[in-house]
Amino acid sequence: xxxxxxxxxxxxxxxxxxxxxxxxxxxxxxxxxxxxxxxxxxxxxxxxxxxxxxxxxxxxxxxxxxxxxxxxxxxxxxxxxxxxxxxxxxxxxxxxxxxxxxxxxxxxxxxxxxxxxxxxxxxxxxxxxxxxxxxxxxxxxxxxxxxxxxxxxxxxxxxxxxxxxxxxxxxxxxxxxxxxxxxxxxxxxxxxxxxxxxxxxxxxxxxxxxxxxxxxxxxxxxxxxxxxxxxxxxxxxxxxxxxxxxxxxxxxxxxxxxxxxxxxxxxxxxxxxxxxxxxxxxxxxxxxxxxxxxxxxxxxxxxxxxxxxxxxxxxxxxxxxxxxxxxxxxxxxxxxxxxxxxxxxxxxxxxxxxxxxxxxxxxxxxxxxxxxxxxxxxxxxxxxxxxxxxxxxxxxxxxxxxxxxxx
Ligand SMILES: [Mg+2]
Numbered sequence: 001x002x003x004x005x006x007x008x009x010x011x012x013x014x015x016x017x018x019x020x021x022x023x024x025x026x027x028x029x030x031x032x033x034x035x036x037x038x039x040x041x042x043x044x045x046x047x048x049x050x051x052x053x054x055x056x057x058x059x060x061x062x063x064x065x066x067x068x069x070x071x072x073x074x075x076x077x078x079x080x081x082x083x084x085x086x087x088x089x090x091x092x093x094x095x096x097x098x099x100x101x102x103x104x105x106x107x108x109x110x111x112x113x114x115x116x117x118x119x120x121x122x123x124x125x126x127x128x129x130x131x132x133x134x135x136x137x138x139x140x141x142x143x144x145x146x147x148x149x150x151x152x153x154x155x156x157x158x159x160x161x162x163x164x165x166x167x168x169x170x171x172x173x174x175x176x177x178x179x180x181x182x183x184x185x186x187x188x189x190x191x192x193x194x195x196x197x198x199x200x201x202x203x204x205x206x207x208x209x210x211x212x213x214x215x216x217x218x219x220x221x222x223x224x225x226x227x228x229x230x231x232x233x234x235x236x237x238x239x240x241x242x243x244x245x246x247x248x249x250x251x252x253x254x255x256x257x258x259x260x261x262x263x264x265x266x267x268x269x270x271x272x273x274x275x276x277x278x279x280x281x282x283x284x285x286x287x288x289x290x291x292x293x294x295x296x297x298x299x300x301x302x303x304x305x306x307x308x309x310x311x312x313x314x315x316x317x318x319x320x321x322x323x324x325x326x327x328x329x330x331x332x333x334x335x336x337x338x339x340x341x342x343x344x345x346x347x348x349x350x351x352x353x354x355x356x357x358x359x360x361x362x363x364x365x366x367x368x369x370x371x372x373x374x375x376x377x378x379x380x381x382x383x384x385x386x387x388x389x390x391x392x393x394x395x396x397x398x399x400x401x402x403x404x405x406x407x
Contacts, residue, residue, distance in 0.1 A: 028126030029137070037144040038155075039110070039122060043129035044136035046103055047166040055171040058159075059097050062179035062192050063108040063139070066206045067094075068128065080123035087210050091132060098135045107155045107177070108141040109191065118143075145360070147349050150181075151194035151223075151405045156201070176202045178209045182217035190221045194405035197221070224338045225405045226392070235389040238331075245270045245386075250296060250326050254304040254317050256376050257333025258340040258369040259361050260347065262390055266331070267303050274301040285313070289320055296324040310374045318381045327383045330376050335390040337370045345406040352398060 029043030061067050067090055068083045070076070077083060085091060097104050112118040121141075129137050140148075140155045147154035163170050179192025182205050196203035197220075207213040226232055238245060253271065255263045267276060275295040282288050292302045308314050314330075321328035335343075341363075348360035378385050392399060 029129045031122065035148075035158075037142065037146050038148050038158075039125075039139070039141040039143065041122070041125040041129075041139040042137070043126070043132075044134065045138070046136040047162065047168060051166065051168040055169040057100070057102040057171055058105055058175050059102045060175060060177040060201070061104070061106050062177075062181065063106050063141075065180035066178055066192075067106065077120070077124070080120045080127060083124060083128070086206055089210050093210060094132055094135055104135060104137055105159065106137070106139040106141075107150065107195075108139065109150050110141045110143055112143065151191040151198055151407070152349060153195060153199045153404070156195075156199045172201070174202075176204060176209075178204055178206055180206050183221050183223075184217045187217075190217070190223060193217065193219075193221050194223050198404040221405070223405050223407070224342055226339060226342060226403055229336065229339060232390070233392065235391070237389060237391045239387045239389065246274070247301070247327075250299050250301055250324075252292065252296065252302050252304065252317055252321050252326055252328040253331060254308050254314065254328065255306065255331050255333060256308045256314070257335060257388070258307060258309075258337050259365050260340045260344040261333040261335035262343070262388075263305050263333055265393070266333070266388060267305050271301075271303045274303045276305060277302055278305040285316065289316060292317075293320060293324060296320070296326050307369055308376075309369050309372045311380060314376065314380060328381075329384040329386070330382045331386050331388050332376050333388045333390070337366050339390055340369075341366050342402075342406055346402050349406065350398070350401045352394070 029041055030045075032040040032042070034040075065086065067086055069086050070078070070082050071084045072078050072082050074082075094104055110121060112121065125139055128139075140158065142148035142150065142155060146152075148158070160170070160172075177192065177196040177199075179196070181187050181189045181192040182203075183190030183193060184205075193203050205213075205215065205217065208215055253274065255267070257263050264278070267274070275292075277288050277292045277295075279285060279288050282291060288304065288306065292304065295302050304317060306313075308317070318328060344358075344361050344366070347355075347358045351358055376382070376385060392402065394402065
């Protein structure tokens with residue numbers, strides 16, 4: 001792994017008035033802009049010192065609703081100055097962390113609606129650092145829907161690299177993450193809690209951490225991850241499994257299943273010498289039928305790799321089968337829609353490098369599949385109906401990523 005260099009940026013300097021907070025050799029901190037989808041601010045970077053021989057302790061904080069809140073009382077700040085500590089005890093607690101030898105790190109999700117808001121937000125970080133005077137502070141903020149955004153653990157991964165590359169050992173087993181997005185009534189989400197679970201880090205709310213209150217949030221969190229599905233890993237891939245999957249004579253095989261259910265992988269694996277008809281490639285249903293008809297008239301076998309969620313759509317294929325006098329079979333991908341949604345995120349964020357890059361599909365693709373879905377039956381006129389269960393396929397490292405909370 002290449003050594004991560006901190007490239008300090010002056011491209012977007014904080015507002016000028018910041019400097020009046022500082023005297024002597026204090027600086028308002030620096031930005032590392034080497035990752036476009038991430039704000040990386042650091043003040044009095046402790047990693048510039050000689051690493052100690054013992055592992056160091058770190059304490060991770062969310063920002064909004066955890067360390068600070070708006071002075072205006074609004075959900076979104078009105079400017080760089082519109083902030084105050086979440087509780088009066090916060091700065092002293094951070095000072096105590098520093099005294100105890102802990103590194104203080106902030107992990108935040110941000111979604112800026114434009115360059116002005118982004119500039120104002122960046123301008124706030126030196127102001128916060130200034131109030132903490134001599135406490136080293138590092139802030140990471142995820143800006144896009146990518147691996148860095150909580151509950152994904154990209155920011156933790158970056159920290160692990162950063163410390164390792166600078167020769168520091170972190171006692172991750174005693175790290176704690178303090179965040180307010182815990183899935184409580186009124187919380188906007190539970191992504192602080194689920195990120196901590198994904199990263200294997202102890203989680204507490206600001207109420208527990210700063211005010212000593214008992215934990216009060218749904219645990220386990222109400223969010224999807226693959227292990228929430230009980231019979232995952234226990235079902236056979238194809239049911240019934242007694243007959244061959246592919247055949248050697250002209251036929252139509254139509255797939256039924258949500259996007260990201262593994263249909264195309266299944267095609268590549270079991271039907272690779274069938275012609276592939278797919279609406280994402282061919283754009284319209286009419287074009288799909290035209291292309292399929294041509295193949296069938298030439299005596300070739302065809303897989304229709306579309307979602308084919310309702311009786312009316314499947315009827316088009318039954319009609320074509322009658323027209324060209326070909327048998328027609330159904331492979332129904334029984335992947336739960338929640339799992340398909342999860343796979344959609346997984347393959348967009350973590351697709352193995354040797355697989356084609358997949359764009360994340362909109363939520364509406366899953367909602368419309370779910371609302372329009374009519375379970376396929378033999379009564380519609382098919383010659384065979386097989387069920388394909390979702391069976392995980394990949395390396396152990398990929399499995400760890402796939403098993404996380406991704407939303
Ligand atoms: Mg928060």
